[in-house]
Amino acid sequence: MSSWLDYTINGLIVGNVYALVAVGLALIFGVSRLINFAQGSIYLVGAYIGWVAVVQLHTPLPLTILVVAVAAALVGLIIERFGLRPLQNSVRIAPLLATIGISFVLDQLVMLTFSPNPRALPSQLPDVRFQVGNGTIGPLDLLIAGVGITSALLLFVFLRYSKLGWAVRATAQDRDAAMQMGVDVNRVNQAVFGIAAALGGVSGMLVGMYYNQIDTAMSLQATLKGVVAEVVGGAGNVPGAVIGSLLLGLVESYGVAVFGTSYRNLFAFLLLVVVLVLRPNGLFASARQAPPEPLTGTFIAPSRPVRIPRWALLVAAGGFAILPLFPVSFYVLQTLINAWLLGMLALSLTLVAGTIGQVSLGHAALLAIGAYTSALLSLTLSVPVGLAIIGGGLMSAALGTLLISPSFRLRGHYVSIATLAIGEIVSLVILNWESVTRGPIGISGIPPLSLFGYDLISPTSIYWFSLAVMVVLALLQARLLGSHLGRSFRAIRDDDIAARAYGLSLNRYKSLAFIFGGFAAGVSGGIAAHLYSYINHETFNTQQSILALTVVILGGLGNVVGAIVGSVALVGLPEVFRLAAEYRILIYGIVLLLLVRFRPQGLLGTI
Amino acid sequence: MAEQLDPMLSLRGLTRRFGGLTAVDVIDLDLAKGELISIIGPNGAGKTTLFNLVTGLDRPDAGAVSFEGQDITGLSPERLAAEGIARTFQLGRVFGNLSVMDNVLIGAHTRLRAVKPAVPVIGPLLEMGLALLRPASVRAEEERLREEVKAILARFGERLLPRIDQPAYSLSYANRRRVEIARALALKPRLLLLDEPTAGMNPTETAEMQGLVAELKVEGLTILLIEHKLEMVMRLSDRVIVMDEGRKIAEGPGEAVRNDPKVIEAYLGHGLTTEQESAA
Ligand SMILES: Nc1ncnc2c1ncn2[C@@H]1O[C@H](COP(=O)(O)OP(=O)(O)OP(=O)(O)O)[C@@H](O)[C@H]1O
Ligand SMILES: [Mg+2]
Numbered sequence: 001m002s003s004w005l006d007y008t009i010n011g012l013i014v015g016n017v018y019a020l021v022a023v024g025l026a027l028i029f030g031v032s033r034l035i036n037f038a039q040g041s042i043y044l045v046g047a048y049i050g051w052v053a054v055v056q057l058h059t060p061l062p063l064t065i066l067v068v069a070v071a072a073a074l075v076g077l078i079i080e081r082f083g084l085r086p087l088q089n090s091v092r093i094a095p096l097l098a099t100i101g102i103s104f105v106l107d108q109l110v111m112l113t114f115s116p117n118p119r120a121l122p123s124q125l126p127d128v129r130f131q132v133g134n135g136t137i138g139p140l141d142l143l144i145a146g147v148g149i150t151s152a153l154l155l156f157v158f159l160r161y162s163k164l165g166w167a168v169r170a171t172a173q174d175r176d177a178a179m180q181m182g183v184d185v186n187r188v189n190q191a192v193f194g195i196a197a198a199l200g201g202v203s204g205m206l207v208g209m210y211y212n213q214i215d216t217a218m219s220l221q222a223t224l225k226g227v228v229a230e231v232v233g234g235a236g237n238v239p240g241a242v243i244g245s246l247l248l249g250l251v252e253s254y255g256v257a258v259f260g261t262s263y264r265n266l267f268a269f270l271l272l273v274v275v276l277v278l279r280p281n282g283l284f285a286s287a288r289q290a291p292p293e294p295l296t297g298t299f300i301a302p303s304r305p306v307r308i309p310r311w312a313l314l315v316a317a318g319g320f321a322i323l324p325l326f327p328v329s330f331y332v333l334q335t336l337i338n339a340w341l342l343g344m345l346a347l348s349l350t351l352v353a354g355t356i357g358q359v360s361l362g363h364a365a366l367l368a369i370g371a372y373t374s375a376l377l378s379l380t381l382s383v384p385v386g387l388a389i390i391g392g393g394l395m396s397a398a399l400g401t402l403l404i405s406p407s408f409r410l411r412g413h414y415v416s417i418a419t420l421a422i423g424e425i426v427s428l429v430i431l432n433w434e435s436v437t438r439g440p441i442g443i444s445g446i447p448p449l450s451l452f453g454y455d456l457i458s459p460t461s462i463y464w465f466s467l468a469v470m471v472v473l474a475l476l477q478a479r480l481l482g483s484h485l486g487r488s489f490r491a492i493r494d495d496d497i498a499a500r501a502y503g504l505s506l507n508r509y510k511s512l513a514f515i516f517g518g519f520a521a522g523v524s525g526g527i528a529a530h531l532y533s534y535i536n537h538e539t540f541n542t543q544q545s546i547l548a549l550t551v552v553i554l555g556g557l558g559n560v561v562g563a564i565v566g567s568v569a570l571v572g573l574p575e576v577f578r579l580a581a582e583y584r585i586l587i588y589g590i591v592l593l594l595l596v597r598f599r600p601q602g603l604l605g606t607i
Numbered sequence: 608m609a610e611q612l613d614p615m616l617s618l619r620g621l622t623r624r625f626g627g628l629t630a631v632d633v634i635d636l637d638l639a640k641g642e643l644i645s646i647i648g649p650n651g652a653g654k655t656t657l658f659n660l661v662t663g664l665d666r667p668d669a670g671a672v673s674f675e676g677q678d679i680t681g682l683s684p685e686r687l688a689a690e691g692i693a694r695t696f697q698l699g700r701v702f703g704n705l706s707v708m709d710n711v712l713i714g715a716h717t718r719l720r721a722v723k724p725a726v727p728v729i730g731p732l733l734e735m736g737l738a739l740l741r742p743a744s745v746r747a748e749e750e751r752l753r754e755e756v757k758a759i760l761a762r763f764g765e766r767l768l769p770r771i772d773q774p775a776y777s778l779s780y781a782n783r784r785r786v787e788i789a790r791a792l793a794l795k796p797r798l799l800l801l802d803e804p805t806a807g808m809n810p811t812e813t814a815e816m817q818g819l820v821a822e823l824k825v826e827g828l829t830i831l832l833i834e835h836k837l838e839m840v841m842r843l844s845d846r847v848i849v850m851d852e853g854r855k856i857a858e859g860p861g862e863a864v865r866n867d868p869k870v871i872e873a874y875l876g877h878g879l880t881t882e883q884e885s886a887a
Contacts, residue, residue: 300704302703302704302774302776302777304774476739479739479741480735480738480739483722483738483739483741484712484716484719484722484738484749485734485735485738487705487709487712487713488713488716490702490704490705490709491702491705491709491710491713493704494702494703494704494705495700495701495702495703497664497684497700498696498700498701498702499702499713500664500683500684500685500688501662501663501664501684501688501693501694501696502688502693502713502714502716502717502790502794503684503685503688503689503716503717503794504685504713504716505685508731511731512731512734512735515732515735516735606704607704
């Protein structure tokens, strides 16, 4: 690749691929006001079905495309029927969580079936390139363009001229009115999920062929890119999604041309954040539109929290405190240390997602900020470890709040997208800012935990230290929830419009929640850094964010005790059952799905 | 039109369009201190939109709002709440997972002083620190407000007091409407906007609500009331304003407005609801 024309062609082709994902997202958002976080997983499934067809069954190209489209559509229909339809009348947070859970389950199933190692996906097309001006174009480029244009035409004809297409448009315009006119909304949802999945699956296969490589990390990337394109074009706007996708492809391609490949994703996410902040309704929305989120209905499942008597909590805390005095194995202590660290993260997330209702999907970034800060403070500035960890907490609180603050105006799903993107930005900055973070090499030789000059090396002392820190953070949080801030946060979650009408500034209170929560997460990351002695940009990843979210839902959103119980349960139970590591994430995803469906208020109830 | 020297609230040429539809069309209005004005009109007349413009939840496309002589057009709802403007919502917007007590305490949020020192920049951090430390002044303020909430709830007889610790989602519809009004009163408003406070209430409950609004009026509160139940409107209002398709089509004392042919036509044109028929 050399000429600008090449970069333009590449941008348009990649944009075309994004468009196949984004159009599906836009259709789904249009009819059900839902951002389908599982779209990337269908794309992944499409890529692997394509691999099976090409490499094992040796199907010819047209048949491969057909097989992938049909199989992916089936997956989409199953998701709609069993994952989402049962949630139609539940709280607003439920479908959002369900698509996240489905996405994790699908990705893990693919990984378990095909192993996480990358595979080659040959394109079956002749490897020639034609000269166009001073650039070149290959048959695969033409195929992708052809598939893109053909699908757009088919979709246009479907939406414009078929009865079902009319129903889809009517539902997108006004769901209630459509239902009153006798439109079968379930059939509309089915159609939309089927089409979206077919497009997504084919797109995954084409990308696999384009790079001649597929692997399980594609899923999250595709979801993110599709969502970026869709939001840039205006959520629910199908032609907007196509234009947003092409724009995204070009921005990335030119960005790569100027700055290099490792910056590709950074541009995508920066574009997203800029659009979310400046034009949350997309580039093509009229300036003042009613917000796309429904304004009424509860966000979290109403419930009466289980009241645990104070003495029981004291007994439990005391029991865990004296545990190391008994002959327990190193392995048990190690497991519980992990639970306490996860507990701090869960405390943070239960405040942010549960108490004030900002479902963050990038919470691991707060761990990373805390970990890097603490590690670098102690390594390069020789700050004592105890202080360095507090420094990590403060940095997470400050930087995390600063990064998320442009998104304070957003609601519901948009917050999740923004936090997901910010999480990715943080890890990309860590990867690329080599002079400070040492880039891909990571930081090694981080000094061990120590307090007042004494090294905490024995598992028992580490156990006590992390338990004590977690308990202090939990007590502080409980005290915060009992103050006027607790009710203010919860009021904002339940109804931000009514909250504003009574003088609650969203910026002020969301900032305070993120500052408090950021501190706890940063401290957890800081302790982890000194415990692991080595960290890099992948130590704290999206899987941890999702694990924390599952913990929080399990314990009950906003529930301080629940966050800790959930952590112990989700860290401990797989150990008790000796589950192999690769099955754990699958189990977490399934647990999340079952909770959302059958016990949305969690074990101890939402607060 | 009754001309006051110093109206508490005055609207001039207030206009709001949604696409091709003009929901509020060049509305003028003056509300004097202690006055109660009712706004009536068929469904979709633009009454709620007008409330949204006054309380900052929506911005006008043209026109101005002034309150106590200050121009407040386009100010944020947070600011307006601090100025002493409180409202209830037509569809009910209680905080479902908060207890009755907490719902009403949110109403008093703008009156918190001890826990919210007015210090620039670090004010929010001080607020969090004080919330965690809870010195005596903060505890005393919270205690005083809780007593006040109980006094406000007592105005609703035994409707809310026994349920003070229950979450709002568990209340009956009528009780949720009462909680909204209690929340508005906790702000100690200078101007109270009530959007159909009796919607969905039976005649007994409506009569109770009417009694409460009458009391508030006697206490000197300035009130803007949207209401479909004409009997209540006639009894309570100093003046009535009739809106239709965004425009003000009549204004004056209740009886005069009721017999205005334009008003009758507006209602007939849109079809009377049974509720309005029985009241009329
Ligand atoms: N956010 C919005 N976007 C588009 N149109 C709106 C919006 N809000 C209100 N409208 C329209 O403006 C008009 C006035 O609505 P409004 O709710 O103010 O009427 P209303 O007089 O309060 O009626 P009701 O008695 O039914 O409460 C209606 O036609 C409504 O559909
Ligand atoms: Mg109304």
